Amino acid sequence: MSSAARQVEPAEDAFAEELAFLAAHDDGPRPPGWRLTPRAAVTFVTGSGGDTLALPSGVTVPGVPARLAIGPKFVGERALVERAVVTLAGERGLLLVGEPGTAKSMLSELLAAAVSGDSQLVVQGTAGTTEDQLRYGWNYALLLAEGPSPRALVPSPVMTAMRTGGVVRVEEVTRCLPEVQDALVSILSDRRLAVPELSGTDGATVHAAPGFTVIATANLRDRGVSEMSAALKRRFNFEAVGPIGDLAREIALVRRQAVTALERVNAPFALDDVVLEALVTAFRDLRAGVSVEGWSVERPSTVMSTAEAVSVATSLGLADAYFPGDRDPLSLLPGHLLGVVRKDDPSDAARLLGYWDGAVRRRAETGARTWRRLWELRDVLDG
Ligand SMILES: Nc1ncnc2c1ncn2[C@@H]1O[C@H](COP(=O)(O)OP(=O)(O)OP(=O)(O)O)[C@@H](O)[C@H]1O
Ligand SMILES: [Mg+2]
Incomplete structure (x- = not known):
């Protein structure tokens, strides 16, 4: 195998240690041709839920740790x-x-x-x-x-x-x-x-x-x-396969993936949780057509996918890493949302503005600082 750096590792390389560990951890019967038992395959995909797994006593495999927590990957x-x-x-x-x-x-x-x-x-x-x-x-x-x-x-x-x-x-x-x-x-x-x-x-x-x-x-x-x-x-x-149901799990995923993306380019990740929460909340409100509070939101025709929330979080993180102190990441959020929304249909920009005049304004009025700040940035969307 070539040792040249790669932008993306195939899953079997990126998670080689976990796969080798799981093959030794669960030595039950496997379907013909399978590397892992079905149960271990599910654990690999969803993670061990924070638990540290241990190899059965007496089992040692060269190069495989005796105990390992399997990281979460697919959220669902x-x-x-x-x-x-x-x-x-x-x-x-x-x-x-x-x-x-x-x-x-x-x-x-x-x-x-x-x-x-x-x-x-x-x-x-x-x-x-x-x-x-x-x-x-x-x-x-x-x-x-x-x-x-x-x-x-x-x-x-x-x-x-x-x-x-x-x-x-x-x-x-x-x-x-x-x-x-x-x-x-x-x-x-x-x-x-x-x-x-x-x-x-x-x-x-x-x-x-x-x-x-x-x-x-x-x-x-x-x-x-x-x-x-x-x-x-x-x-x-x-x-x-549907969008992620739970807000907290989606925020955690977006953070995890943005951290990984920044690590790859050796940039530190310093996004505040409040920024991530505002970002993911906006994506979810626009995706669902209804805000967390139950206020109706006009949905843009474009899909507000988690994948795009990850890429916006990564961009905000990169901006913060490479231009530290220039602008607070929150102030960049409206511009990035506009970029996501505007892809398919120009009138989606008006829908985003509608979201600002509805849900964002109402949250600002209740005094939440993040949303007050976002409301003040409304001009970015009204170009
Ligand atoms: N439920 C989820 N669990 C983990 N990651 C997710 C989830 N939903 C979205 N993502 C993020 O989205 C990224 C892109 O997903 P992927 O390309 O597999 O989507 P897709 O459904 O194949 O999209 P497309 O239909 O555009 O091909 C993932 O790498 C991950 O960052
Ligand atoms: Mg795909």
Whole structure:
């Protein structure tokens, strides 16, 4: 493996210690081809809830600590993660659907890392995705030189996962054309992939090894899941991934992820909790169309996702780290919110102003300092 720095580590590298620990911690039976038991896989994804886990007495594994707390990663219902893991244990396809920025991709990566130790077998669905990208292609130089041979075959991530009994991720599956999606139907039902060009040889059929499964994601804002063929839908268990229900958990997540992002660039994280709380509260009010107090809020058409709350918190943290003392981070918040809101529809800016004239003003009137300050910054939005 190259030692060059990377912006993003795959989950199995970023959490290698946790994965090795969990494999030793829970030595119960695992489904064929799995690295972890289903229970350990769920613990990996959701974290150990602050508990420090210990290896069974007498068990030591070189390079693996005897005790470890598993960090929280995906924030959501444990039951959802359990169902997802059970689906995969039954070698059924798993389809994660939801609004943008609800961590569908993150969850699929974590699950793949937990189950097969490799989250990097990925096909990105786009309007231009071809069947070859789901099946196989050819190295044309070799194909011309020596005709079709196993050596000239370029396997897709799907084919590789079938051979190794791993998990392949298909991102944004509904963006693929229906006839391309249908390539998955036969793979998921027959569990084999024919290579007619190699007929008569060993390579003519690739059989899925135990453990092979597909995790697909689909975004509800894209061309709908309804456009998936009924045959393909039947081969997946659907799980709807929603926004984070609890304010405190969302604030904690945003803080955690912003801290991680700043650590990566060696910048100290010094955002006040009041700033984070105001930021996450504004996102949640605008997302839900109703404030925490129950006041109605006109929702912008753009999605106010947690993913974007994380990126705003990171920007505020970076501004504070690189331009310390210039401006207080709170004063930058309205401008960042405007940037998030204005993406899809220009009239969303007016809706944000409406939020200021409604909920923000009313909170300011009750005397809360943060909200008084935000109210004073109204001009930023009224450009
Ligand atoms: N429930 C959650 N738990 C943990 N992180 C979350 C959660 N919701 C959002 N996030 C944050 O959102 C980021 C992006 O999520 P991700 O890209 O996986 O979303 P997505 O649902 O795949 O979005 P898209 O539909 O745009 O592809 C995550 O890295 C994380 O910072
Ligand atoms: Mg995604």
